[in-house]
Amino acid sequence: MNVTFTRRYHFSASHRLDCEALSPQENRDVYGKCNNPHGHGHNYRVEVTVRGSIDPATGMVMNMADLDALVVGSVVERFHLANLNTDPLFQQEVPTTENLCRAIHRLVVAGLPQGKLDRIRIEETENNFFEYAGEAARG
Amino acid sequence: MILLTRKAEFSAAHYYWNDAWSEAENQRVFGKCANRNGHGHNYTLEVTVAGEVNPQTGFVVDLKRLKDLMHSEVVDVYDHRHLNLEIPEFRDRVPTVENIAVSAWERLEGKIPGAKLERVRVYETPDLYADCFGPEVSR
Numbered sequence: 001m002n003v004t005f006t007r008r009y010h011f012s013a014s015h016r017l018d019c020e021a022l023s024p025q026e027n028r029d030v031y032g033k034c035n036n037p038h039g040h041g042h043n044y045r046v047e048v049t050v051r052g053s054i055d056p057a058t059g060m061v062m063n064m065a066d067l068d069a070l071v072v073g074s075v076v077e078r079f080h081l082a083n084l085n086t087d088p089l090f091q092q093e094v095p096t097t098e099n100l101c102r103a104i105h106r107l108v109v110a111g112l113p114q115g116k117l118d119r120i121r122i123e124e125t126e127n128n129f130f131e132y133a134g135e136a137a138r139g
Numbered sequence: 140m141i142l143l144t145r146k147a148e149f150s151a152a153h154y155y156w157n158d159a160w161s162e163a164e165n166q167r168v169f170g171k172c173a174n175r176n177g178h179g180h181n182y183t184l185e186v187t188v189a190g191e192v193n194p195q196t197g198f199v200v201d202l203k204r205l206k207d208l209m210h211s212e213v214v215d216v217y218d219h220r221h222l223n224l225e226i227p228e229f230r231d232r233v234p235t236v237e238n239i240a241v242s243a244w245e246r247l248e249g250k251i252p253g254a255k256l257e258r259v260r261v262y263e264t265p266d267l268y269a270d271c272f273g274p275e276v277s278r
Contacts, residue, residue: 001241001274008266049270054241057157058168059233064267065170 004118005061006049009071011080014041015095018085039083044100046075047121048108062116070111075104097124101132109134142257143199144187147209149218152179153234156223177221183262184213184243190254200254212246236263240271248273 017034018027027035034040048071050062078087084095093099105120119133154177155169165173172178186209190199220226222234228242240261248256262268 001244002272003237003241004270004272005237006268006270054235054237056232057159059155059235059238061237061269063168 001054002051003054003061004049004051005064006047007064007067007071009046009048009076010043011046011076012041012043013079013082013084014039015084015090016040017094017096019094039085042124044079044097045123046071046104049118049121050112050116051118052116071108074107074111078107097122097128097130098132101130105132105134140189141192141199142187142189143202143205143254144185145202145205145209147184147186147206147214148181149184149214150179150181151217151220151222152177153222153229154178155233155235157233177223180263182217182239184209185258185260185262186243186247186256187258187260188251188254189257193253200251204252208247208250212250213243216246235269236261236267237269237271239263240269244271244273 015034016036016039017031018037019030022030048067050067052061054061079100084090084100087095089103090099093103101120101122104122105117108120109117117134119131121129121131123129154174155172156165156175157168160168186205188200188205192199217226217239222229222239226234226242228245229238232238232242240259243261244256244259247259256273259271260268
């Protein structure tokens with residue numbers, strides 16, 4: 001059977017969208033309110049989906065406690081109640097939720113066996129969300 | 140082709156246990172879920188079917204028939220039951236959310252009138268769900 005298992009995590013963080021290569025006016029034009037110099041924040045919701053066959057001994061695609069330890073340790077504790085712009089991951093990249101989604105994918109995929117991570121889905125608000133399944137998935 | 144999804148809810152008890160293992164091993168792998176007195180959840184079942192729109196009715200599938208089928212095959216069977224003790228497929232299959240999704244798929248497959256079963260999603264909590272796409276890659 002083709003089965004995936006998804007766990008949802010939550011963190012709250014601030015960010016400011018500002019690209020160094022653009023002028024202050026261009027940044028205001030591109031990012032609008034998100035360019036406010038003092039930043040703003042979101043309650044992010046992250047879905048981590050893993051895939052694979054179900055282990056007949058455990059009934060699991062992956063032990064949820066192991067997934068929680070990985071994602072809480074590498075993602076939630078890193079970003080919760082933090083300013084994303086101060087994170088080393090966002091010194092060269094604007095912390096848009098697209099880039100945050102790819103950054104979370106890199107952090108999680110590094111802790112899983114090859115081929116285990118199906119995708120990362122992140123909601124910035126209830127009305128916008130982003131999904132990333134890695135470059136190979138674009139086929 | 141159109142995808143159509145219907146939700147239903149059921150509440151059930153379960154615990155995680157592998158008879159081939161010692162009590163200590165069950166505790167180590169399954170943690171609190173290995174409590175033999177069981178615990179319970181409000182599950183949400185989401186069934187997605189794929190098909191063409193009937194030009195006369197405008198339906199992919201008659202929603203009432205899909206609802207009745209979800210109830211007769213899954214909800215009425217699992218609701219207010221102890222999955223380990225009362226449901227045949229969980230005598231030798233740990234009732235994880237992955238296996239509940241697989242079992243619901245097996246109960247529904249081939250019974251949807253005029254449409255193909257595309258995905259069965261089971262939420263154990265709002266932060267935890269499994270998707271079953273059937274025996275072949277259907278995405």
